[in-house]
Amino acid sequence: NLLSLSNKRGPDHQQIFKIDGQLQLGFNRLSIRDLSDNGNQPYHSPNRLFDFVFNGEIYNCEALISKFKLDTTKFRSTSDTEVIAHLLEKTSIETIAKALNGMYAIAIYDRRLKTISLLRDFASIKPLFYGLHAGGIVFASQFNQVYKHPLIKSQLAVNPQSLKEYFAIGYMQAPNTIYKRIYQVDPGAIINYSVAEHKITAQNCVQYTYKKNCIAAETDTTSVMEGDKILNEVIQRQLISDVPTATFLSGGIDSPIITAIASKQKQDIESFTVKVADEAINESEIANHYAKHLGVKNSVAEFENPDVINLIDEHFKAYPEPFGDYSSLPTYQICKLASKKFKVMLSGDGGDELFWGYPRFYNTLNHANWFTLPRFTRKVVAYFQRKSGKEISYGIDSSSIGEWVLGQQSHNKLKVVDTFFKSTTSITKELKALYHYTGTSKSIELMQWLRWNEFYGHMQRVLIKVDRASMGNSLEVRVPLLDKESIEFAFSIAPDLNNENPKYVLKKLMQRYFPESLINKKKMGFTIDIETILKKHCKDDFYRLLKSDKIVGKEILNMQSIEEYVDAYFSNVHSNSWGIWIIYSYLKWSDIHH
Numbered sequence: 001n002l003l004s005l006s007n008k009r010g011p012d013h014q015q016i017f018k019i020d021g022q023l024q025l026g027f028n029r030l031s032i033r034d035l036s037d038n039g040n041q042p043y044h045s046p047n048r049l050f051d052f053v054f055n056g057e058i059y060n061c062e063a064l065i066s067k068f069k070l071d072t073t074k075f076r077s078t079s080d081t082e083v084i085a086h087l088l089e090k091t092s093i094e095t096i097a098k099a100l101n102g103m104y105a106i107a108i109y110d111r112r113l114k115t116i117s118l119l120r121d122f123a124s125i126k127p128l129f130y131g132l133h134a135g136g137i138v139f140a141s142q143f144n145q146v147y148k149h150p151l152i153k154s155q156l157a158v159n160p161q162s163l164k165e166y167f168a169i170g171y172m173q174a175p176n177t178i179y180k181r182i183y184q185v186d187p188g189a190i191i192n193y194s195v196a197e198h199k200i201t202a203q204n205c206v207q208y209t210y211k212k213n214c215i216a217a218e219t220d221t222t223s224v225m226e227g228d229k230i231l232n233e234v235i236q237r238q239l240i241s242d243v244p245t246a247t248f249l250s251g252g253i254d255s256p257i258i259t260a261i262a263s264k265q266k267q268d269i270e271s272f273t274v275k276v277a278d279e280a281i282n283e284s285e286i287a288n289h290y291a292k293h294l295g296v297k298n299s300v301a302e303f304e305n306p307d308v309i310n311l312i313d314e315h316f317k318a319y320p321e322p323f324g325d326y327s328s329l330p331t332y333q334i335c336k337l338a339s340k341k342f343k344v345m346l347s348g349d350g351g352d353e354l355f356w357g358y359p360r361f362y363n364t365l366n367h368a369n370w371f372t373l374p375r376f377t378r379k380v381v382a383y384f385q386r387k388s389g390k391e392i393s394y395g396i397d398s399s400s401i402g403e404w405v406l407g408q409q410s411h412n413k414l415k416v417v418d419t420f421f422k423s424t425t426s427i428t429k430e431l432k433a434l435y436h437y438t439g440t441s442k443s444i445e446l447m448q449w450l451r452w453n454e455f456y457g458h459m460q461r462v463l464i465k466v467d468r469a470s471m472g473n474s475l476e477v478r479v480p481l482l483d484k485e486s487i488e489f490a491f492s493i494a495p496d497l498n499n500e501n502p503k504y505v506l507k508k509l510m511q512r513y514f515p516e517s518l519i520n521k522k523k524m525g526f527t528i529d530i531e532t533i534l535k536k537h538c539k540d541d542f543y544r545l546l547k548s549d550k551i552v553g554k555e556i557l558n559m560q561s562i563e564e565y566v567d568a569y570f571s572n573v574h575s576n577s578w579g580i581w582i583i584y585s586y587l588k589w590s591d592i593h594h
Contacts, residue, residue, distance in 0.1 A: 002145045003028060005320070009055070009141060009471040017042045019051055022136075022195065023109055023116070027053045030474055032344060035242050038077035045088040046074060049111050052088070054081050055141050056104035056126045057478065059237040064099060093117045097190055097205040101237075101484040105185070107139055114195040122188035122206035123350075123455075123482040124174060125463050130191060131182040132200065137193045143172075143321035144593050146182055155181065158553035160425040167417045168410040168427075170324030170582045171461045176428055178322060178553070187456065208455065208487060210448035214494035218355070219501075223493050224508040231509070234483040235261045235346070239269075243343040246270040248334075249291060249298060251283030251520045253506050254348025256290045258480055260513035262346060263294045271296050272338045272345065274303045274330075281527060286520045293518060301337040308333055308528060309537050313592065318472025322589045324411075324582030325465050326530045332469040339473040349462055350481035353454040354490035355503040360408055361450055362500050363393065370396040371440040402437040405450070409458055412579035419561040447495045455487075531577045538584060539570060545587035552590045 003014060003026040010028030017025045027041040042053050058064070058080035065072060070086045084106070087096050093108060096119075103125035108117045118139055120128045130139040131152040138149045146152055162176045174184035185191050188206035193199070216223050239245060239262060247259040249271035262269045271291050275284035284300050291298035308329045315332040338345055352358050370378050375397070382392045398404035407413065418424070434457055437449050463479075470477040480486060493505070501507070510519055534542070545551075546563050562583060569580045 002026075002140070002149060005145050005148070006140070006142045008318070008474055011474050013037075013040050015040060015042060017051065019109060020111065020114075023051075025051060025053050025107070025109070030343075030471075030476060031243070032057065032476055033240065033242050034077045034079040034082075036077065039079035039081060041081060043081050043085055045085045047089055050085075050088040050108055051111070052084065052106060052108040054084055054104060054106045056102055056106075056121065057238075057476070058083060058100055058102040058104065059234075059240070059483065060099075060101040063101075067099070093119070094190065094203065094205060097188075103479065103482075105141055116193040116195065118185050118191040118193075119205075120185040120187060120189060122208070122484060123463070123479070123487065124184075124187035124460060125467065125479055125482060127464070127467060128185040129177065129182065130185065130193075131179075133181070134198075136195070136198070137200075143177065143182075145320075147179055152182065157181075158556060160421060160423070160553075160556055161428045163553055163556075164414075164417055164421065164425045165427050165431055166322050166324070166586065167420055167582060168412050168414055169461070170411055170578075170585070171464055172321055173428075173431055173434070173457070173460065176430060187460075206484075208452065208491050210445070210452035210491075211494075212443075212445040212448070214444075214448070214492055216493045217496050218493045218504045219496040219499055220493075224505055227489060227505045228509055228512060230485050230489050231257070231480065232261055232264075234480045234486055236265045238346060238478045238480050238483065239266050241344050244341065245344040245346070246272050246299075246338070246342045247346040248338070248348065249273045249287045249296075250348070251286030251290070252348070253503060253510050254351035254481065255346075256287075257506060257509050257513060258346050258348055259290070259296060260294055263296050269296060270342070271298045272334075272342065273298055273300050274334050274337070275300050276303045283520070289518055290514065293514060299341065301334070303330065303333065309533060311336070312538070313588075315469075315472075316585070316588045316592050319468045319585075319589065320593060321464075322586045323464060323468065324578075324585040325461055326533075326578065326581045327527065328465045328469055329533075330528050331465055332472065335466075335470045335473045335475050335477075339470075339475040342475070344476045344478060345470070347466065347477050347479055348481060349466060349477075349479050350459065350486070351503060351506055353459040353462075354451065354481060354487065355506050356447060356451060356495055357503040357506075358454075359502070361447065361502065364395075364401065364405065364408075364450060365442055365447060365497070365500075367393050367396050368401060368440070368442040368446055371401055375399060400437065401439065401446070402435040405437070405453060406431075406435040411582055412576070416565065416579075419565075420558055422556055422558050442497070444494045444497060447497070451490075530581060531575070534577060534580060534584065535570060542566065542584055542587070545584070545591055548587070548591060550590050550594050551587060552594065 007028050010030040012031040013029040025042040061080050061083045068090045075082050104121045105126040105128035106119040129143050129146045131146040133151045138146050138152050140146050157180045159180045162178045175186050190203050192201045248255050249259050259271050273284050273287040276282050378396050386392050395404040439446050568574050
């Protein structure tokens with residue numbers, strides 16, 4: 001039963017439907033809205049012409065009911081699943097996809113047309129995989145549910161291009177996976193499959209693009225006011241739940257704003273903070289001050305590195321695809337601790353990506369004019385400027401800004417990864433397109449492109465991390481800053497290039513909810529000592545795995561080169577802990593999930 005592989009994603013009810021003798025739909029339910037059996041899935045439209053399964057949350061149900069004039073007297077539940085069921089009788093699947101606001105993965109079977117439609121939310125908060133074989137299609141929320149299906153398993157072949165990308169960036173970038181003929185639905189896309197014709201068509205329904213200029217600047221007073229108004233409306237919608245709900249609360253900016261607004265909307269809202277031993281990154285005291293100011297009950301959980309070490313294998317079981325971001329370890333533990341008391345959490349993910357919060361945004365911007373010079377000239381001029389004491393990033397040696405940005409996201413450089421393969425392997429055309437930028441100078445357009453690139457690139461890794469860690473503990477994490485309205489607002493404003501104040505709008509919002517004396521000015525981050533974990537606790541396991549016969553793709557990999565790179569790390573020849581963790585994670589995935 002492949003459905004059992006995802007029972008942590010939905011432990012409250014399990015059901016399988018067989019339809020038309022050629023389709024099987026199965027669903028594991030995590031009950032959040034309408035806890036009765038009326039909310040169980042798979043689900044039918046009232047006229048029984050559509051069957052579907054739906055993972056996630058739809059936040060604009062009331063607006064959809066009004067817009068499409070749905071007759072609520074005919075509803076048999078108060079779940080958002082019910083709204084989708086009635087929409088299917090009213091309008092097209094494409095119209096529904098464009099109208100939905102939420103986080104979702106939906107599979108719909110049309111009994112008349114004999115078609116299956118796969119829909120994924122516009123930020124790809126929720127995962128959706130599918131595999132093709134001679135006899136049909138297999139789709140699921142988890143990668144291993146697809147590649148372990150008997151029809152797919154019999155034809156598995158590693159895609160060298162995608163595997164190369166994994167070893168560089170540490171995750172699988174949609175629409176590809178490391179296997180040929182297994183894919184991810186792109187953010188905001190629909191995949192249509194005709195059963196009769198055994199044919200796939202894809203359409204992009206909700207996609208965000210970057211603009212050379214925007215009407216409003218982030219520093220405009222109206223931008224701050226609009227951002228405040230939108231977030232208040234978004235959080236009010238996202239607090240709808242029939243189970244205990246709380247917020248993650250750090251000492252930063254994003255989650256305190258969300259907690260502040262949520263505390264206005266829901267008087268008994270609680271928050272959850274993690275305390276770490278390292279005072280340099282411990283935000284719990286600051287978070288407690290924020291909670292006290294808001295009058296919010298704050299739970300503080302002690303976080304210790306030894307606890308993480310004991311959870312390593314359990315953590316890897318929650319990641320059914322190769323995933324190499326070591327911050328998944330503390331994220332998993334945080335979710336495990338939070339799930340003991342809550343079932344739904346609001347997080348601040350997306351703020352850094354949408355509001356230019358990372359230092360690399362402005363570092364790239366301030367080096368952009370170098371790319372107006374020929375590459376050779378750049379290198380020569382930069383050489384002499386460095387000799388005179390100026391700090392010039394070596395990223396300007398790249399052939400383009402896009403290549404440099406990809407290099408910043410690659411924790412194993414592509415030239416190093418090349419040695420991991422027996423034959424020369426390029427990256428996929430989709431990744432090339434994501435990091436293709438033709439501009440050559442400091443401009444608003446560059447900052448807009450960088451944000452767009454982060455949204456469809458780096459942020460996807462963050463969302464994978466949080467989704468797998470939370471759902472591995474039967475915990476739902478909602479992301480107000482990635483609500484459709486929040487995203488559209490962010491993409492409507494432009495940075496003030498003279499300001500260079502990261503997250504300007506969110507910082508101004510912070511000042512609306514907290515006194516200046518309370519606000520933490522230092523970006524601390526949350527991390528762990530991955531070098532110690534690797535060298536002290538994982539070394540023996542690492543070398544055991546390197547000799548394993550279970551390594552996926554071993555036939556195309558140069559294992560000697562990989563082992564030499566690992567040896568160099570443990571011998572202190574290089575200190576690329578993140579890059580080594582990516583390799584270790586792949587070996588663990590091969591070992592645990594095969």
